[in-house]
Amino acid sequence: MTAPTPTQAKLLMPMADYVLENGLQTASLRPLAKAAGTSDRMLIYHFDSKDVLLGHIMRFIAEQMATGLATTLSSTGPMPAHTLLTRVWDLAQRSEMRRTLRIWLELTSMAARGDDTTQAVAQDIADRFLDWTAAHLKTPTLAPVVLTHFEGLVVLQEAGRADVANQSLAALKDILGER
Amino acid sequence: MTAPTPTQAKLLMPMADYVLENGLQTASLRPLAKAAGTSDRMLIYHFDSKDVLLGHIMRFIAEQMATGLATTLSSTGPMPAHTLLTRVWDLAQRSEMRRTLRIWLELTSMAARGDDTTQAVAQDIADRFLDWTAAHLKTPTLAPVVLTHFEGLVVLQEAGRADVANQSLAALKDILGER
DNA sequence: ACAAAAATGTAGCACATGCTACAATCCTGA
């Protein structure tokens, strides 16, 4: 929960990058240390334990996702649900966004069984997604529907059924109309 | 890819149960062996390697999910999209179903980075979900939408935002109407 | 300037992991 000290902050960026590239499960101290240009010994010294360290990394990534969202479509006004969904889906195809969403999925599946920190971070990210969605909708009440559908699209894509995701998107266009 | 021998089949059920209860990531040879009443040595003997073993376990679980689906709502005719979604969502609240869906999420997040076997199983399960959905819909064309939404509901629930999932379900009822 | 504290390097421990070597037992068919 405590905010990172300056020393910690400097280490967090390269480690977050490593996690985004290689996943959370496989993130062990030695590779993380190497990515940050230090040693496992130092990571424990600065962060006390691996759990605490991973907590910081997850929060850092969450923050990164949030600021990413904030600057995305920031200049556009509220739009119909389907327009927003389509635009976000386009963005989600960009490789940098995909790896972020992949971590988000991984985090969610960990949260189901994980410790309090993991659950809190997952919940936090979900909340930010929801707020951001509502802020861009002509009908903010639809935010839960749009978010739910987006999460579903991500799952199908990672399950290797991007085609079904696209069919779903197309079908939803007719259903939602101009809401 | 090869079907399990009788000897393998006997071991698979308790191991699948262990995985459903404890997750895929933490499934190492010794606990799996203990669950199946044998030794790690024997597991390797019967399955050659852990990767092959996990492949069998995943396929076993997939099969279990498929037959579970086949017998679920089997006596009911085709129904409107929202009715089906609501019914399935109710079923998903049952603890035995929830742990299955949890594994499904975990498998999906693994497939994103995983080997061919993992990806194939994930894709297979998604396909079966889709077919099953289409078979129960008055308008089978809506199957992708319904499935996508369901996956999204699962994600939100595991992320600790079941409330948002429920809001989403309620809102979708108005949108879908009687289709 | 200098003692205390912070920061770092080196080495290694204790444990869990997948997997193997080797020997012993069990079971089958001729």
Next chain:
DNA sequence: TCAGGATTGTAGCATGTGCTACATTTTTGT
């Protein structure tokens, strides 16, 4: 019956894990 394969137990290896002990250097406050 009994040779040969199938099956299993015991012990252990090599590697990766989180973390620590200890000594050393660097920084900081007075």
